[in-house]
Amino acid sequence: xxxxxxxxxxxxxxxxxxxxxxxxxxxxxxxxxxxxxxxxxxxxxxxxxxxxxxxxxxxxxxxxxxxxxxxxxxxxxxxxxxxxxxxxxxxxxxxxxxxxxxxxxxxxxxxxx
Amino acid sequence: xxxxxxxxxxxxxxxxxxxxxxxxxxxxxxxxxxxxxxxxxxxxxxxxxxxxxxxxxxxxxxxxxxxxxxxxxxxxxxxxxxxxxxxxxxxxxxxxxxxxxxxxxxxxxxxxxxxxxxxxxxxxxxxxxxxxxxxxxxxxxx
Amino acid sequence: xxxxxxxxxxxxxxxxxxxxxxxxxxxxxxxxxxxxxxxxxxxxxxxxxxxxxxxxxxxxxxxxxxxxxxxxxxxxxxxxxxxxxxxxxxxxxxxxxxxxxxxxxxxxxxxxxxxxxxxxxxxxxxxx
Numbered sequence: 001x002x003x004x005x006x007x008x009x010x011x012x013x014x015x016x017x018x019x020x021x022x023x024x025x026x027x028x029x030x031x032x033x034x035x036x037x038x039x040x041x042x043x044x045x046x047x048x049x050x051x052x053x054x055x056x057x058x059x060x061x062x063x064x065x066x067x068x069x070x071x072x073x074x075x076x077x078x079x080x081x082x083x084x085x086x087x088x089x090x091x092x093x094x095x096x097x098x099x100x101x102x103x104x105x106x107x108x109x110x111x112x113x
Numbered sequence: 114x115x116x117x118x119x120x121x122x123x124x125x126x127x128x129x130x131x132x133x134x135x136x137x138x139x140x141x142x143x144x145x146x147x148x149x150x151x152x153x154x155x156x157x158x159x160x161x162x163x164x165x166x167x168x169x170x171x172x173x174x175x176x177x178x179x180x181x182x183x184x185x186x187x188x189x190x191x192x193x194x195x196x197x198x199x200x201x202x203x204x205x206x207x208x209x210x211x212x213x214x215x216x217x218x219x220x221x222x223x224x225x226x227x228x229x230x231x232x233x234x235x236x237x238x239x240x241x242x243x244x245x246x247x248x249x250x251x252x253x254x255x
Numbered sequence: 256x257x258x259x260x261x262x263x264x265x266x267x268x269x270x271x272x273x274x275x276x277x278x279x280x281x282x283x284x285x286x287x288x289x290x291x292x293x294x295x296x297x298x299x300x301x302x303x304x305x306x307x308x309x310x311x312x313x314x315x316x317x318x319x320x321x322x323x324x325x326x327x328x329x330x331x332x333x334x335x336x337x338x339x340x341x342x343x344x345x346x347x348x349x350x351x352x353x354x355x356x357x358x359x360x361x362x363x364x365x366x367x368x369x370x371x372x373x374x375x376x377x378x379x380x381x382x383x
Contacts, residue, residue, distance in 0.1 A: 031375075254383065
């Protein structure tokens with residue numbers, strides 16, 4: 001089993017295929033440990049009140065098996081006025097320090113989208 | 114004198130394609146590099162395409178007439194200043210920051226005047242770095 | 256040390272006329288001699304790079320020609336001729352209404368669901 005880190009900087013409102021990354025995270029999680037980290041506009045999918053196709057897909061990912069861990073960048077959330085209380089339950093709010101720790105100490109492959 | 118072997122510092126290589134003022138990617142990249150340097154990791158940055166413009170020496174801060182701020186009041190660091198800050202951070206934290214601007218990208222943009230510390234290179238340098246690093250992060254352009 | 260590297264090309268036709276190349280294909284093609292384990296995946300709009308009939312010739316600005324136009328199909332063919340694996344996502348091809356007859360020979364089509372297993376085969380994945 002490998003440790004994948006997927007860094008999502010795009011949102012599905014501006015980039016239709018941002019949800020491809022959620023699909024990839026779900027598929028990888030069948031055999032690997034996956035951390036999906038939302039940064040920049042990537043955090044825009046995190047609001048619990050969103051109700052569209054990509055959000056359903058994202059929500060399923062957050063609630064998926066124990067192999068997927070979804071994090072969101074605290075600064076990106078604050079920059080966009082998104083309170084942690086608005087987020088889909090299960091998202092962990094962290095920052096780039098934690099991202100770097102994960103990247104350097106517990107990641108086998110990293111992809112940025 | 115200690116006989117303990119020196120702990121090898123881990124190295125992160127980052128490839129970046131976006132120039133200043135067009136996307137969030139450079140700022141996020143700077144944050145990641147900054148965090149890595151503070152933690153003592155060595156970092157290589159390969160600036161490809163428009164990313165070579167991040168470190169142009171002649172960038173100048175400007176006033177903000179909409180907010181009626183002078184240059185000093187605006188306190189708006191240029192990206193080259195941020196890159197300089199990262200070099201400063203690397204020295205403070207005993208970490209190595211190596212920054213290559215893709216030479217052909219520099220040529221076609223006329224971005225010859227780069228800040229001190231940035232050197233010219235090519236794809237082969239990136240591959241060497243990727244092979245020697247503990248982790249390589251390619252920051253996709255949009 | 257990563258030897259098998261998968262390069263993912265997604266963005267297409269951004270600055271290709273000015274550059275006379277796709278800069279991601281160009282960059283990674285430069286690595287081929289030193290990185291024999293390199294593979295390419297075309298996804299999103301970049302699947303169009305495998306269309307054999309692309310033609311960017313004849314552009315003029317202010318009466319002056321644009322020089323050498325990009326020949327992206329040839330650049331992809333260059334990889335295929337050297338047995339460099341070039342994968343493309345089948346659903347992205349279908350979504351864009353690309354007819355299979357127009358695609359370069361030798362392209363390795365995979366489904367989206369094949370991507371995760373494909374990533375497992377590579378030491379590193381570079382998504383440009």
